[in-house]
Structures are given as structure tokens and as C-alpha cells.
Amino acid sequence: MTKKIMNEVNVRFQNIKSTDQTTNEIKNTILDSIAKMNEMDKDKRRKETIGVFGKTGEGKSSLLNAVLGLEGLLPCGSLGACTAVITQVEANLEDSEYKAEIELISKEEWENEIASTDERTDTDNERIIAVYGADADKKSLEELKKNAKYAEIDHFLSTEKKTISHTEVLDFVRDVKCHIQQSEYNPGGWYWPLVKSVTIKIPDRQELLEHIVLFDVPGTGDCNKIRDDLWKSRVKECSSVWIVNDIKRAISSKEPWSIIEHCIQDLGPGGQCKTINFICTRTDDINIKEYLGSAQPSGDHFSSDKSSKTACIHHRNNSAKDTLKRKLENMKSKDVRRFTADVFAVSSKAYFNEDLQMDKNETEIPKLQDLLKNTNKSIRRELIRDYVNQAKGVLFLIQQTKLNTTDEEMAKIKAAVRNDYKESLKKALRELNGRFDPLYETIEQCFSKGVEKSVDQCLSTTKPVISSVPYDKTLQALCKKKGFCWPQYWDAPVDLNKCLAKHIYDNIDEEFSLIFPVDSNNITGRSVQEKIDKFSVVQNGTVYSPSSILYHIQNFMKTEETKVKTSLKQDVVNRKKNVYSVIQKTIRDQMTAGYKKAAEKRGQGAMGKRKSTIIKTIESLKDSMFEEAKMQFLNEFKSLMCYICESLKSKLSRSMERSFSQSSKASLMDVSREIETLETLSEYIVT
Numbered sequence: 001m002t003k004k005i006m007n008e009v010n011v012r013f014q015n016i017k018s019t020d021q022t023t024n025e026i027k028n029t030i031l032d033s034i035a036k037m038n039e040m041d042k043d044k045r046r047k048e049t050i051g052v053f054g055k056t057g058e059g060k061s062s063l064l065n066a067v068l069g070l071e072g073l074l075p076c077g078s079l080g081a082c083t084a085v086i087t088q089v090e091a092n093l094e095d096s097e098y099k100a101e102i103e104l105i106s107k108e109e110w111e112n113e114i115a116s117t118d119e120r121t122d123t124d125n126e127r128i129i130a131v132y133g134a135d136a137d138k139k140s141l142e143e144l145k146k147n148a149k150y151a152e153i154d155h156f157l158s159t160e161k162k163t164i165s166h167t168e169v170l171d172f173v174r175d176v177k178c179h180i181q182q183s184e185y186n187p188g189g190w191y192w193p194l195v196k197s198v199t200i201k202i203p204d205r206q207e208l209l210e211h212i213v214l215f216d217v218p219g220t221g222d223c224n225k226i227r228d229d230l231w232k233s234r235v236k237e238c239s240s241v242w243i244v245n246d247i248k249r250a251i252s253s254k255e256p257w258s259i260i261e262h263c264i265q266d267l268g269p270g271g272q273c274k275t276i277n278f279i280c281t282r283t284d285d286i287n288i289k290e291y292l293g294s295a296q297p298s299g300d301h302f303s304s305d306k307s308s309k310t311a312c313i314h315h316r317n318n319s320a321k322d323t324l325k326r327k328l329e330n331m332k333s334k335d336v337r338r339f340t341a342d343v344f345a346v347s348s349k350a351y352f353n354e355d356l357q358m359d360k361n362e363t364e365i366p367k368l369q370d371l372l373k374n375t376n377k378s379i380r381r382e383l384i385r386d387y388v389n390q391a392k393g394v395l396f397l398i399q400q401t402k403l404n405t406t407d408e409e410m411a412k413i414k415a416a417v418r419n420d421y422k423e424s425l426k427k428a429l430r431e432l433n434g435r436f437d438p439l440y441e442t443i444e445q446c447f448s449k450g451v452e453k454s455v456d457q458c459l460s461t462t463k464p465v466i467s468s469v470p471y472d473k474t475l476q477a478l479c480k481k482k483g484f485c486w487p488q489y490w491d492a493p494v495d496l497n498k499c500l501a502k503h504i505y506d507n508i509d510e511e512f513s514l515i516f517p518v519d520s521n522n523i524t525g526r527s528v529q530e531k532i533d534k535f536s537v538v539q540n541g542t543v544y545s546p547s548s549i550l551y552h553i554q555n556f557m558k559t560e561e562t563k564v565k566t567s568l569k570q571d572v573v574n575r576k577k578n579v580y581s582v583i584q585k586t587i588r589d590q591m592t593a594g595y596k597k598a599a600e601k602r603g604q605g606a607m608g609k610r611k612s613t614i615i616k617t618i619e620s621l622k623d624s625m626f627e628e629a630k631m632q633f634l635n636e637f638k639s640l641m642c643y644i645c646e647s648l649k650s651k652l653s654r655s656m657e658r659s660f661s662q663s664s665k666a667s668l669m670d671v672s673r674e675i676e677t678l679e680t681l682s683e684y685i686v687t
Helices: 002-014 021-043 060-068 107-114 122-132 148-156 169-180 220-225 228-235 255-267 288-295 306-330 348-352 365-403 408-467 472-480 496-500 502-515 528-534 549-599 606-660 672-686
Strands: 048-054 081-083 086-091 098-104 161-166 181-183 195-202 212-216 238-246 275-281 340-345
Touching: 002 021, 002 365, 002 672, 021 365, 048 060, 048 228, 048 255, 048 365, 060 212, 060 238, 060 275, 060 348, 060 365, 086 228, 098 169, 107 122, 122 148, 161 169, 169 181, 169 195, 195 228, 212 365, 228 255, 238 255, 255 275, 275 306, 288 306, 306 340, 365 549, 365 606, 365 672, 408 496, 408 502, 408 528, 408 549, 408 606, 472 549, 472 606, 496 502, 496 549, 496 606, 502 549, 502 606, 528 549, 528 606, 549 606
Parallel strands: 048 212, 048 238, 086 195, 238 275, 275 340
Antiparallel strands: 081 181, 086 212, 098 161, 098 195
16 A cells, blocks of 8 residues: 555656756655665565574475475485585565575685695595595595596686576476585585585565575584585574474484584674574374383373374474473573574474375474464564655655745744754764763673683683594694684584683673664663664654644654664664674684694694694783773774764754755645555554
8 A cells, every 4th residue: 555655656746847946856855765765675675584403314404395385495314415505595586486596616715625635624525525526535636637527617616606597396406406415325526515505596485485584504414514604694694593303312412402502692692593493303203112112101092093193293292392491491591591482393294295194284384384474474564664654754755845835934933943953863862872871881891801701711711622622634624714613523613712702701791682682672771772762853742733844844854763763773783793793703813823823733743732832822812812802892882882873863964954955836746645544554553
């Protein structure tokens, strides 16, 4: 309805013919406002990212295929096949084709990874075998260049991106699989080592994916395949996380908890995650006799027919859910308790296979589909609300122009009101700065405590981590990658920079999460978003008649203020990630020379020399490194507060100029009915 109204207004304004320069300027201003509004609605579709994590072979890809209703879209872990690269799945809203946008590494990056046979890690060797075939890992770069595949790979990497598009899903899967799939039993001819990430766009899934991106991460058993920097940046974008685990191991497995512990900073204070869902897979895979013998469910009666199997599945599902929920509630970490958490027990296989005699609702796949649908509806509602607010602003601007006159008395009144708004803006900005000051002081005090503990305890904290690295090649890789390495088949990475920042995080995380909650609707009493909400240039209690130009000026300013504040609150969530990440970035930069020096150690006893070099570097830097991290953090914090104030000042000042400078000799169109319609619609959206 709103778009129809604005399209009609747009057409009517385009048909206005006038020789008056001011009238034409106003006309162009209105048309430009409508065009920007429509462009923003078209291009800046808000997306929420759901990250899907889990150990290789736990059914992540099968789960996504079932949720999307597309069996076989993503490679599943049968016969050694699995998803080997970061894969994003989203809706194709443009046409009816299946598309894959593949981002590739450069030729130089690939040659650097495989250059030295002496320094190759297990990860490097696995990549070489995947591309060139069996025994290729034993060959030097010069020998590989003689391989028939080398010229093919050289040509393949001559472009940064590759696009695959098909109307049929089977054709699409056939052409895409070599870019995202690994197969242990068929080495050679796989391109995943050359790929940074793949974005798959699916048609006819608007209800599920219009505003959602599913982020499929290679299993934790294959984390060597992940481009570390890319992985960390994508994790920070997740608004929700699905932790996937086989139901048989859901309670005893350590991997899900390792994932949470490692990602907690990047998901919470350093990211924008609101929910963590545990998903137990393969619920259809159950041996009734074994289960009855081990579970011994009291009070339940089972027989050997189909209903007995269903009863066993339900019993095991409920037991797993209850146990995992209790485990979550009992976790000591305050960080984990900040998230909303739920548990699902699903069967992707039974969702597609009716022979397994499970009702689709019993597979719980529809529950996950409902999660996506409800998230889509919520985002769509917010976007409609924002669009309606912007449309009202344009209509108020039109209506005030229509009511405007060159009457001298009205000019005086407008001038006085304009000055009132200017003074109100200055006052509101002073008050906002005053609300920000205590936040800065508190976080500075917390950080100072973290610095003090870091200086005292950083060596005792990091030495066990350094000692836990069992092989010299792994330690060398850690140094080459500036303190971050995810060894093959480890549940979690070795992250020295994060370890060095531990005591800082321990002291600032709680306060940081109160100041920057990921959900702007979360009332903490201290959040920056709440401070922005309190900001206003519109004086309370000032009421004008709807027939007065001042009424429409006031309402135009209200809509402009709402638009700016809504945008800023989302900016805060995005920009606070930079504030938080500067801690590890500063530590990494300070440690880089030491990491480089350690990586260069050679010969007998190189591993011990590397460890000694890292420890000596920490010892020599500890008195300055953490202080530098504090200074950079506080600078970023202050910069964000300044950005908020400057944005409010500049954008609302421009809105005032637009509102108070409109004066036309010609009488423009009356949009009072349209305003009334959108006011009613706004009330409906809010409720």
C-alpha cells in the first residue's frame, strides 16, 4: 500500500509543470527523496546470518539440504565426501536460476602455499593432493609445474571470481561440487584449496531466505581448510548459530562446547549473535534393542513394532534435549548465558524418505523452517516500518510546502521555530555527550584492571598454550600465521593473541556487553542504543493544529529523527566490532616481529628456540603492549561516540535546512489523505 501511494505521488509530482525556479527545486527535492527511498529499499535489504557449525560427518550439509527442501544440494559426508570451503546459501531474488559465485585465491597465494617442500604442513600437503592427485605432495613446485594440471590451474586462477548458473538443480550440483567438495577416496581434480568462499543462490526460497544467509562452515575436523581471517570475519556477522551434532554423541561430545568456548568473543561482545541452537541429527538411526537395554526408560512400554521405534526415538530426543538444556543452564560462563538457547532433534534422512515412516513434523525440520520464516517476517516488518516512516517524512515535507506562504508574519514564526530547533539540537547533543562520558570512564577502569592482570599473568597464561603444541611444523605454522593456527583434527585452534588478551576480556566483557548489546531492544540501562533513543530535537508538549505548517514541519523532523536514529543503532552494532577487535589486532601487530623471528628458526632444537623466542617477545613487550591495546581501544570507543554525535548533527541539520527553506509561489499537491492512511498503517505495524 505504501509503495503504491508513493508511486502515485511520484507520478503526480513528475507531471507538475512550472516556470518558477523555487517550485522546480522543491519538485526535484521531493522526487530525489522518493528515488533514494526506493533505491534504499531495493539495494539495502537487511540480512541476518545463521552460522552452521559442527564436526565433519555430523550431518550439517544434510540438515541444510532438508531445511531448504533440496536433497543433494550440498555434499554430504558419505564415502569421504564433505563440504570443504566456507559456503553461503541465500535466496536468488532476481530470476529462477541456481547460481554459485566462487571467490578464488590468487596465483601468488597458491604458489606461496606450496612453494617449499621442507616447510609444508599437513594442511599444505592435503591441498596439493586434492588438486594434483596422489603423491603430488612429494614433489617440489618446479616438479608440479610440469604436471599437466598445472597449466589448467594457472588458467583457473587467472580470474578472481567464477560464476556457475543453471536452471536445473542436478546440473548445478554437478558443476559446483568440485569447487566445494573434498573426497578422500578420489584425490586430484578438486578445486576447494583454490577457493576462498562460495555463495550459492537458490530460486523459489523467498519465504525461507529472503533476509537470511546460511553460513555453512567446514567441519571442525577439517578446519585446516578454512581461510582463518575469512572465517573469523564471517563468525562476527552471525546473528544466530546452529551447533550440529549426531544425537548419539550429543551429550558426551566435547566438540560443540569447544566451538562455543572458542567463538564466544567473536559471537558475543565482538559480534552480533543473539541465539545459539543445538541441533541433534540422525534421530532416525536407532537400534531398538540396544536402546531399550541401555536407556531403560522407566514407566514406558515398548514393543517391537513401528510404534515402539517411534516411542524410542521420542524418548531419546526428549532425554537429549533435557540434558543439553540443563548443561547449558549450568555452564559457568556468563558469556554463554547471554544468548537465547534452544535444542532440536532432527532427522534429515526421514524428512526426504517416507519409507522410514516418520511424520515430517516428527523430523523437526519444519520447526527449523519456521524459525527461518519467522525471522524473515520479523525483518520484513521492520523494513516496512522504516519504509513507511520515510514515506511519511516525504509526505509531511510535501504538505508543509503546500501550506507554506510568503506571509511576513508566518516567516517570522518559521524563523523563530527554526532557531528553536537549532538550539534544541545543540542542547540534545550536549546531553548525549554527557550520557556517553560515564560509559567511557567505566570501560576505561575495567580495561585498566585487565591491563594490570595481563602484565602480571600473561606469561603463566600463555606458556601452557605454547607447550601444548606437539609438533614443530605446527608451531612454525602458528608463528607464520601471526599467532593463530588450527591444527588438523583439533577441536579448537591455537590462538596466542586471544590468549594474551584473556585477562582484558575477563575484565571488560560484562560491561562491554551492557554498553553494546547485540539486540538494540535489550534494555540494559547502560546501552549506547538507549542513549540514542533518549536523544530528540522535538520538544515534548508542543502541539500544533494539523492545518498548520508547523504541524507538518514538526512531524517531518520526527520522521527524519527516527530514520537517523534507527540507522545509527544498527551502525553501533556493526562498528562496535571494530572497537572490540582492535584489542587482538594491536597485540598481534606488537607480536608480529617476534612471531617472524620465531618462524625463521632452523636446525636442531628449532622447536625449543621458537618457543623461547615467543616467550621472550612477550616478556619484553608486556609492559607496553597491553597499554597500547588500551589506548587503541579507547580511541576507537571515543571515535564511535563522536561518529554518533556528528551523524546526528550533520543529518538533522540538513533535514532542518530542507524543511525550513521550502517556499513556493505555486500551490503544490495536497497529500493530507495519504498522510492519514500512513499514520493508520504505522499504528497497525507497531501493534
